Every structure is written in structure tokens, then in C-alpha cells.
Amino acid sequence: MKADGIGAAAHRLGGIGRVTGHQQYLADIRLADMLHVKLVKLDCARARIVSVDKSAAEQVPGVRLIMTADDLPQPVPRFGPQFQDRPILADGETKYHGEPVAAVAADTKEAAEEAARLVVVEHEVLEGGVFSVADALDPGAPLVQDPSIRADDQWARTNILREHRFGWGDVDAQEADLVIENLYEFPMVTHFAIEPHGFMAAPDGEGIAVWSTIQHPYLLQKTIGKLLKLPLSKVRVFAPDPGGGFGGKQNPKLEPLVAYIALHTGRPARLVLTLEETFQAVRRASAEVTVRTGLNSDGTLVFEDFECNFLIGAYVDIADRVVTKGSYLAAGPYRVPAVRIVARGILSHTTPSTAFRGFGIPQVTWARESNLDEGARALGIDRLEIRLHNLAEKGEEFVPGDTPADGHWVQSVQRAAELIGWDQPLAPGRGRGIALGLKSGPTTGLSYSTVRLLADGSVLVFSGTSDMGQGARTVFAQIASQELGVPLDRISVVMGDSSVVPYDQQTSASRSSVLMGTAVFNACLDIRNKLTALIAARFEVPESDISIEGGVVRIPDVEMTITEALQAGLGPLGGELVGNGEMRKDKDPSHPLGGSAAFFEFNTTAIELEVDPGTGEITILRHITVGDVGTALNPLQVAGQDEGAAIMGLGHTLMEHYIFDEDGRIRNLGAIDYRIPTSMDLPLQMRSDSIENADGPGPYGVKGISEGALLAVSPAVGSAVTEATGLIIRDLPLTPQRVWEAMTERA
Amino acid sequence: MKTFEYARPSTVAEAVALLEQHGPDAELLAGGTDLVIEMRNAWKVPKVVIDLKRIDELRPAIRENGQWISISSTTVMTDIAEDARIQKYFPALVESAVVVGSVQIRARATLAGNICNGSPAADTAPPLLIYRAVVAIAGPAGRHKIPIDDFIVGPGKVALGRGELVTGIELPIPRQPIGAAYTRLTRRRGTDLASITLCCSVEEGGVARIAYGSVGPRAVLVEDSSGVLADPGAPDERKSEILDEVFADASPSLRSMRASPDYRRAMLRVLGARALQTAIDRFGDAS
């Protein structure tokens, strides 16, 4: 069964279509009579909108609607996954560079673009925009969020959205031989999915149909239903497989606007963002993390004390959750007797931040792991040694009250050390680094799946997961193949239509193999049970005498394929067997995160590099990434996810960052001056490996895997740079110029 | 993008006539790797786009007559980089052509377009200055040639009058040994616009020439005939003093996001010294 089932390096379902351009992305879908939408934006961050003059734009042939906040129900409807704070269009004031003020809908894209340029928005740029943590905390700073949005909240009259406190033990009572305290900064970066974000809507009978490049179609369905006061059954969401999401496509953004335009005009409407607009729509929260690490002289961690300030942007989106989930595990995979964490989400006049692969963990990991290295250096202890010394063992409740360590993490650390040759002599001018990353998987979850075994023995799997390139379709088909003994080429996975596919909570937090995987597994089990009942009746044998294994059905004296058994069982009318499966992880209101970790994603990253002493340029010679995956359902896809995540981590480590001017405009909008790694920027050698002990909670012992390889890239690189140059840099990215400046300052 | 008219002349004369007729309302299209982006961003809004790619006279792409190599204005970077004659005589031009954009860009981007676009960061400008290239121009008043140093004027500006276009770029085949090297500073190794472009040559008689760009309105050429730079044995301090003079005219942008002025100035020295060393080594191999 290895060829198609669990553990097979099966090729991607739909992979050929994806790479040959045959896959239908949202922007490839054409509806008859469709309007094209273009946003009207101001070239400034914070401004008061005085008036909007549509007259010149309305003259452009083909323009059908110019929508402003005044054309919407009043007060302007707001929405959001955590706070109902994001208006459909800017409401009296723009709060970040690029916030949509109006939208033009026209018969052609060109007409919409031209008209959008001609809409005159009279506005007054407001002084005192909040663009940094320091700006936001200044007592004289304007409030980014209207206090009425959280009227009873103690923080409503500040730019702090919320302050969270976690921890255990008494940090102040601990005595340490060495205390190291530093501030680490993590830049604002954007997801840069290759497929642009796109949204379409069309009136659909008494309801509405909405298309989106979204990761959470069922959240979108709920959001639209609530805004338009429609029952869920009248909101049909189509979610064609996205071309990359990385968290940026999780939550609804401009779908409500396009839905209002469609209803207003009675015509289908479509908006596809440019890359520049995408920068203004989604980003990762930047962070300033101060960490105090207390160590004994033998390297034992005594306490960790964190202050994490995340700059989250103008609207909350899912950022408060990023703040809590990112900081709750700040102390990492270590045994630490006392931990104090203060974490704040701080509002600012910048692009709203959202979920992004790693979900707050990379920011904090950069600080914790780098500071641990400073401690190790000060104590003269090897950086690998200090990690192994403090690492939690399997089963250890390293975060009191939470899921105990769910893997033999030491194996991953040792494998990475071995692969990088940690104990081998280092060539002159080179440096190595090793760092650990830990992220909790989902804390709640709800996934349903339906599997249909059709009369000819082929299979349809229904799953509400979004396959945005991570390969969910393939893995679900492999599970069905394993359980029903059907080859992959006879299985289709149906996704992306809320009227056809049952509910799934979301595609995030590396959850789908574990949660939806279990639902698919259970649906297959349901089919096997039904088949057993059919066979028992048809052959008049007790159910206990029937076994189904690897696609073969056995009853005493008879052996047949599942298809034969099915056809015999169904009789001359044919038909099919329908199985349903569910996986639920309920809320735990007593837990600070609303639930314990379903599993942990644990990763060790090891780097060897050299630094050009003249230019400051870093060359990564070797990049090792080892995850604790439970079971690799598909090793090829595990390697693909690891490599992608590792390279994405190199982006924010080496080159990616938003650059702002004094007025909060993003200066490097687009691909020319916002640099992401290309194939030529990759490490000269990259290797991913997995530790498999089948100790995860999903089917076959699987854990989630898609974020791990990103978590610890920055501190591993930073540590190696320090070893190569003697320099300590605590601000990312480590661009050649920044490294050169550090070298020059020292000289 | 705003709609425009599209013309595809089949002779240079036709193209010149169209250009003369439409003046500033017209834009020439070669590979389009600059023009299309400028039009998309509405920095240029031509009423007429004149495509040069179907003009027979502009083929074959690369010709040699014993004294000159001429590269027609529709020749793309890929063809330049793969041409054995250019590899032999003008290796530093090849080094600059192979770093322009990416594989896809190099298959479209022309050498003439790179120069005519007038970007201070154009990768091929420094080697063309070093190799004493001459630009062949056709216009309403007929044809003429001018040295590349006079052709490049400033950001977005080249020495073309109304109705004029470039038919080719011509390079004199060096009669004496020359060692040359091209290098640049970028923020990453893949596709990037350079923060410094720099080409060095070392020639007979101890002459060293350095052309550099992206640190001022246009790429500039400086010649050192003191013999110091070209001398492998000259003391570092002496070289350093002369390099100070060579780069004295650099005026890197204060507002650039790509590199700070301090970093650019410092890197001119680092890259300059490295390229010079390569040029000296190559000169040694050539002579």
C-alpha cells in the first residue's frame, strides 16, 4: 500500500495543473456581465476625509458605480474575527497607507482603473500618526482605534489593545548566577503569496454567492451572512484552491465590499489586488521583545522574563490571538522553573497585521534563542550543550497545566547537530548556529468530512480545508486510499464550495492533517462499518467474522475486493455508501489560550555560513532543519513544507522588511524594493529531516508540520553570524548594509 | 494601463517617420521590460507605441568586420552573453549582461533599451564606457554616431533628438591587450537593481580606467594614467589615495532605500579594489 497510502511520497493531487497553469485560480474565473472593481486610496497614512468628488470619474465610459462609505448602510458596517472594528470602507478617516476610501465598479478593468484615478478625495493629512511602539505609547499620541469599539475595556483610551500576562513560578524570587537582558527587534514583513488576493460576489437568487482566495471559507460565510442578514444557507462561498496563503488569506478582508457592490449593481463584481495593494492588506506583526534570562553557572535556566510588544496595525484582524499564542510559549521547549510573560498588542497607523506562518512565535523565538546564546557565551558553555541541558523530556509538563512535551525532542536536536557537523572543526571565517523552535498547534478545532464510496469502487472525499499549496488534497486522498484500499487515481477530493462540502473551522495552525485528517479517517471508518453491515446481511454471516484490510474484504471461505463486496452488498440497484466523520477539540475556558495544544510543532534549525568582511554579505553554506513530525504521511510533502518554511524564514532574517517614510507611507511597495529570497539566494546546501515516532494525536500518529522550519531560522543565522564575526546584531533583517555597519562601528 | 495605438514598422525609415510625426506622444518598444512597467505605473502614457522588433535592417543581431563588433538595437542580453566574439573581446560586457534581471528578462531585454532607458543603475553602461562604445543613431537628418560617454546624459535622458532612434551599439575590437572586469552591489543575489555598478580595465602603458554608476545621475568614467592602480606591486596606501580621487564625484542618493550613502561610498572602494585586482589578473593573462 506504500505506493498510494500512508508514508508514500505520492505526487501532488492537482500538482500538474498547478504548475502548468491549468488550475483555475480565482482570477481565471469569468462570470457573464461581470464588473471590475478598483480601489481608491490616498497616498498617505492617517487622514481625515473631507469629501469625495466622483464627477470626473463618473464620466469615464463603462463606470457603473463609485461606492463610498456614504453609499453603505449607516453606521458603516464593521467586521472582524476578534473585534468588529474593520469598516467596509474607510469611515471618515483613513488609518493606514492604502486603506480603501472608495471603490469603482466598471465594465472593464481599464475603465475602473482610469476612473479610480479620477476620483478626487479631499482630505486633510493628520499629524501625529502612530507608526512605532514608541509613538503608540507616547501619552500624547492620538488613539488609533475609536474607544467606542471596546467601550468598557480598561485599555480603550490607550493604543494598547490588550495586555496579557502569563507565566508560572516567581521570577523575582529566583537567584541566578548570571542575568542577561536584551531587546530584540523583528521587522514588519508581508506574506507575498504568488497568487494575488482576489474577491468576487454575485447576486444568487435570494442570497449571494461569494468567491474568495480565502483560507477560512466558513468564517467568510458567517461574516457575510451576519453583515447582510442572510441565513447561512443563502450565502454560498466558493473558495478555489489559493496559490499560497501563509496566513494572509485566513480572514475576510474585502469580500464584504465586493458583496455590497454586487448587491448594489445587481451584477457580479470582481476585485483582484495588485501586489502593491497586497502589501497594504496583510503583514506580520513587527515586535520588540525584551528578554531577561536567568542562568546558573552550569547553564541551568533559572528564569525567563519577557516583555513582548507587538505592533499590530490599525485594525485587529486576528492579531490579539497572534499576541497571545506567540508569547504564551515564549520560554520555548525548556524546563524553566519561573517564567513571566507580559505581552501587548499595540495599535498603530499601519497595515493591519494578521496570521502569518509561525503566528507570533518567530518574533519571540528570535529573542529567546539569541539571548540564550549570549548566556552560553558568557558562561563559556557550548550552545548545543546548553539547549540539551534544559530541554524538556517527553511527557514532562514543561508549561504547567498544558499538554506535556509530546515528542522525544532531543532526537531532533541531535539529528540537526549531527547533520551540520556541530563537533567538526570550523573553517576560518565561518560560523555555525543552532536554535530550537516550538509552537503549539490548534487549541480548538472542528472538522467534518463526508466520504462517498461510489458503486464502481471509486471514492469522493469532501473536505472544507483550503489546499493553498500545502498538499491537503493529497494527504486526505492518501488516508482514504489507506483505509479503503482504493488507488489514488480513483479518488477525488472535493473542496471549496460551502453548499456542497460540510463545515470546517479553518485552515491554519498546521492543523489539517491532524483534525481534518481524523475526520476523513473517521468517515472512512463509517464506510467500513456500513460495508460490514451490508456484507453481513448479504452473506448471512455475523459482522464479527468480517475483516476489511488493505482493500480486501474477508469472510469465512470468501475473499473479495472492496468493490466486489460493495457491489454484492448494494445489489442490482447500485448506489453508494456514504460515511461521515467528525473531529472536535472543544474550548477549555480555564486555559489561558482557550485550550491546550493539540500537539506541538518542534523544530531544530542549524546553519553554517560565512560573512564577506568587505561587504557584510552573508553566504549560507548549509541549512539543516529537523522537525518532530510524529508520522510523515507523505515525506515528499513534508520536505516541501520544510524547505518552503525555511526559505521564508531566511527572507525575514536576511532581507525582508517594510520601509516607511516619516508620514507612515510604505516606501517599498511591490517587488522592486521589497526583496524576498530568489532561487539564487538559497543556501548552497539545504537538508530537511524528520523524526518519526508516531506519537502525534492525528491518524497514524501524525502531528502538524507546516510552520516548524520557519520558527528558529533567525536565531540560528544570528548565532552563526556572531561566531563568524564576533558581532551581535539584535535587529532584523541582517542585510549586508546592517552587518557592514556593525563591523564598521566596532572598527 | 491606458489604451494606446500600436505601430509595427518594417524599416528604420518608417520608424523614424512615425517618431517624427508623434514626437513626445510616441514611445519606442524594444523588449518592453522597462517601458511596459512604466506604462503600467502610468509614469509614461504614450499615445503611440512603435515596436522595433520587426525591422529587418536590425538583423542579424551581432556583426563583426575585423575592426568593430556591432550589436543591433534589437539584440537581447541572452544573445550578447552567448556570443563567442563578445565573450572573447568584451568579457566585462558579458559579465554585466548576465546579471540583468533574470533568465526571462534577459531573453527580452535589449542592450540598446538598457542604455536608452537612461537609468543611472543600468548594468551595461560601465562596460560600454570602458570599451569605448559608439552609439549608431538614425533620424530625420540621416545617420550619425556618437561616443557612449556623450550619449548618456542623466536620469531618463540620452542624446536623442526628435525623430531619432538607436540602430545599434558598436564596439571597437581592442588592438592591444586589455584586462577588464565588471562587478556590482545588490541586496540579494537574484534579480535586483544595483546600488553600485562598476567596471575596471587595465591597459598597456599602466592605464587603468574605472567606470561606475548608480551613485549619481549617470555612470561616469575616470582614467588613471599614473600607473599606480594598474601596478600589481604598488603600495595599498597609494592605491587608496587614487581610488579616493576616482570616486570623489560619487554623489549617492540620500533618500535611497537600497543603500545608505555611507555604505555606497565604502562599497565603491571595496568593489573597486576587487574589480581592479581581477582586471590586473586578466591583463596579466592577456599579455
Ligand SMILES: Cc1cc2nc3c(=O)[nH]c(=O)nc-3n(C[C@H](O)[C@H](O)[C@H](O)COP(=O)(O)OP(=O)(O)OC[C@H]3O[C@@H](n4cnc5c(N)ncnc54)[C@H](O)[C@@H]3O)c2cc1C
Ligand atoms: C524584473 C526586472 C529586472 C530588471 N533587472 C535589471 C538589471 O538587473 N539591470 C538593469 O540594468 N536593468 C534591469 N531591468 C531593466 C530592463 O530590463 C533593462 O533596462 C533592459 O535592458 C531594457 O531593454 P528593453 O529592450 O526591454 O527596453 P524597452 O523597455 O523596450 O525600452 C526602454 C526605453 O528605451 C527606449 N528605447 C528602446 N529601444 C530604443 C532604441 N533603439 N532607440 C531609442 N530608444 C529606445 C524605449 O522607448 C524606452 O523608453 C530589469 C527590469 C525588470 C522588469
